[in-house]
Amino acid sequence: MAFKEINLNMGPQHPSTHGVLRLKLAVDNEVVLSVESIIGYLHRGMEKLWENLTYTQVVPLTDRLDYLASLSNNLGYVLAVEKLAGIEVPRRARYIRVVLAELQRLASHLAWLGFQANDIGAMSVLLYGFEARETILDVFEEYCGARLTIHGIRIGGVPHDLDAALAARIRKVLDGIPRRLADIRALLDDNRIWKQRTVGVGRIAADDAIAYGLTGPCLRACGAAWDMRKDVPYSSYDEFDFDVPLGRNGDVYDRYLVRLEEICQSIRIVRQALDGLPEGETSAKVPRVLKVAPAEVFHTIEAPKGILGFYIRSNGTDKPERVKMKSPSFINLQSVEHMCKGNLFSDVVGILGSLDIVLGEIDK
Amino acid sequence: MPDAAADRPELRPALDALSARFPGVVLSVGVEKGEITVRLGKAGLIPVLRSLKEEAGFNALEDIIVLDNLRTAGEGGKRFTVLYQLCRFPGADRVRLAVDVGEDEGLDSAVPVYRSADWAEREAFDMFGVRFEGHPGLRRIYMPDDFEGHPLRKDFPLEGRDGGV
Numbered sequence: 001m002a003f004k005e006i007n008l009n010m011g012p013q014h015p016s017t018h019g020v021l022r023l024k025l026a027v028d029n030e031v032v033l034s035v036e037s038i039i040g041y042l043h044r045g046m047e048k049l050w051e052n053l054t055y056t057q058v059v060p061l062t063d064r065l066d067y068l069a070s071l072s073n074n075l076g077y078v079l080a081v082e083k084l085a086g087i088e089v090p091r092r093a094r095y096i097r098v099v100l101a102e103l104q105r106l107a108s109h110l111a112w113l114g115f116q117a118n119d120i121g122a123m124s125v126l127l128y129g130f131e132a133r134e135t136i137l138d139v140f141e142e143y144c145g146a147r148l149t150i151h152g153i154r155i156g157g158v159p160h161d162l163d164a165a166l167a168a169r170i171r172k173v174l175d176g177i178p179r180r181l182a183d184i185r186a187l188l189d190d191n192r193i194w195k196q197r198t199v200g201v202g203r204i205a206a207d208d209a210i211a212y213g214l215t216g217p218c219l220r221a222c223g224a225a226w227d228m229r230k231d232v233p234y235s236s237y238d239e240f241d242f243d244v245p246l247g248r249n250g251d252v253y254d255r256y257l258v259r260l261e262e263i264c265q266s267i268r269i270v271r272q273a274l275d276g277l278p279e280g281e282t283s284a285k286v287p288r289v290l291k292v293a294p295a296e297v298f299h300t301i302e303a304p305k306g307i308l309g310f311y312i313r314s315n316g317t318d319k320p321e322r323v324k325m326k327s328p329s330f331i332n333l334q335s336v337e338h339m340c341k342g343n344l345f346s347d348v349v350g351i352l353g354s355l356d357i358v359l360g361e362i363d364k
Numbered sequence: 365m366p367d368a369a370a371d372r373p374e375l376r377p378a379l380d381a382l383s384a385r386f387p388g389v390v391l392s393v394g395v396e397k398g399e400i401t402v403r404l405g406k407a408g409l410i411p412v413l414r415s416l417k418e419e420a421g422f423n424a425l426e427d428i429i430v431l432d433n434l435r436t437a438g439e440g441g442k443r444f445t446v447l448y449q450l451c452r453f454p455g456a457d458r459v460r461l462a463v464d465v466g467e468d469e470g471l472d473s474a475v476p477v478y479r480s481a482d483w484a485e486r487e488a489f490d491m492f493g494v495r496f497e498g499h500p501g502l503r504r505i506y507m508p509d510d511f512e513g514h515p516l517r518k519d520f521p522l523e524g525r526d527g528g529v
Contacts, residue, residue: 040506047491048515052522083397210423210453213480224453231456297397298449298460300426311429311449315436326427326449334483363506 003028008345012041016119016349019359023336023352027345035337035348039330042363050323055081055290056155058323063149065361066329068111071104071140072303073361074153077323079234080299080310081155085292092280093157094236098273099170100143100152101235101301102266106177107136108304109259109266112356113184116256119353120197125184132180135173142166155290157283167274174267181263188256198253202339202351205250212335215328216306217258218355222250228302235301240272252347252354259356291318298326305329305356325364329357375400375457378420386412401447401460406471409463413448413477422450422459425478428485430492433464434518443467444494448474470495473502491516 011022020041026033046065050058062077063070075097082089089097114129137147144152144160152159188194204214206222219226227244229237245261247254292314300309306328315321332355339351382402383390389408394401404412416422429447437443442464450459465471473496474481485496486505493514496502504511513520 040504040508043506045515048520048522211479213424213426213478226453226456228456231454295396296399296401298399298427298458300456307426309427309449311427311447313431322429322431324427324429330483331480334480 005033010348012038016353017359018115018353018357019362021333021357021359021362023348025345025348030345032340032343032345032348035340037333037336039333039359039362042359044364046364047323047325051320054318055085055292055320058320059154060149060151063151065325065327065364066108066303066305066308066358067148067360068358069104069108069304070148070150071100071152072108072301072308074151075101075235076299076301076303076308077310078153078155079301080297080312081290081292083299084295084297084312084314085155085290087156087284087286089157089235089284090281091236091278093282093284095273095277096158096162096282097153097235098237098240099162099270100140100158102270102273103136103139103170104150105266105304106263106270107133108356109263110136110177112259112304112353113256116350116353116356117184117188117194119349120194122187122191122194125187128180128184128187132177135176139166139170139173142169154283156286157281159283161282162277167277170270170274174270177263177267181260185260195253197347197350198256198354199251200249201252201343201347202354203249203251204335204339208338209250209335212338213331214306214335215331216303216356217262218255218306218332220244221247221254221258223248226307228300228307232300234299237269239276240269242269252350255354289318291316292320294321300326303328305358305361306332325361327361327364329355329359330362330364333357333362375459378416378422378459381419382412382415385415399458399460401462403462403464406463406465406469409448409461410472410474410477412461413450413474416450416459416461417477420452422452422457424451424453425449425474425480425484426451426458428474428481428488430488430494430516432492432516432518444492446471446488446494465494467493470497472497473499475499490514493517 008025011017012020022038024036062073065073110129110133114126117125141147206224209219209222242265245258247258296313298311300307309326311324313321391403426449431445444465446463448461488494490504
């Protein structure tokens, strides 16, 4: 067939872009020549807003970044503020944060699993994944009344204690997830269509991935063991025993395997945190009006999508001088062009889905 | 070099090598809350980035952060400070480079050294108007192409201009 470059527009209202993302594609018949991401449709000027709010008022706004993992955003921001202001968080609060953050990772990965399979055409996985995710959202609802934009972590600690009844409920939820996961794996792991659409698709080598700034499960799928929970443990992660699952080929299939294994590891962490939950306060004493002496910090956590960082500079008042968010989805999306080039046009949707982006945190 | 790396001894060799190789470029090294900030003159930015990446192993550029010094710069101070947040994998040693740049000057683009600088520099340009010379396609990333002004500058009103965008 003769070479013929065709330009195609995908989005911004395309169902598989998980928000409002526009991709400008150049294709030669079925093969992708180039991809350009056009973002900003959801830009709300978060960083500008944060400069005009007090440190405490910023926390609920961080829910609206990665809205599938709002607790992780809360945690990332709050830890940066605590480092900046020198606030020591009680051990019990740190453990409760770990329970919440790992449950959030479970919810985020389960949602991703459903979306990814749905994008590729396996509708039933979406229903299984969301059923399991729902049980976790119920836990959040019981903990603080919210399910999606949770605002479940405060500067200095957590808003509520985790009592025995809730702990028992969490254990029950955790017991149910491996069974659901086994159902999903039975549908996908050796499914010929699933493997044709994922194995060897959207490959990226570890060196390229690091050069592009890729982090999180997508980087670990290339075999690079970079996990902030191990490398720079925060919030008592060094007190738990867990593995960092790695892939080998850096393709869509390995990203799937890595996230599935991370679900199992998160369950392990939550169980350990519940077993070892120390007695004590759930929050440090934090002044009602928090004023922070001039300083700057950059603090990162391992969010479900990758390394989430907050740079905060204080100026002695109750409002930050500047807050800059290092958004994992923003940086991960940058490498989509590298991953799609030379692949089939029909695989763009699968590759994009495998990155697990959320436009709320890309556009800020 | 003074005892700036005192509480981060593992980074001392890299920092010593840096100030020995680039005398006059490295203006100061400070440690605050366990984080290292190296202040540079703007001419030395790219050689220092390249040296940190290729010789000291800082293989990841995590973020580029711009500060608007409009209210704090004082007489003769530069309008912006651009921060480069570098990280070394495996592990997670970090160092932050700080370069001051005036409103009508540009900075050399870091894209030839770190590919991940591409979108970060576009964001810095869009939000603050800092120009990066040699960037492969410096254009706005969030705001519409015909937007005027740079929203994160301190003199850009919070509520927008003329009733918003």
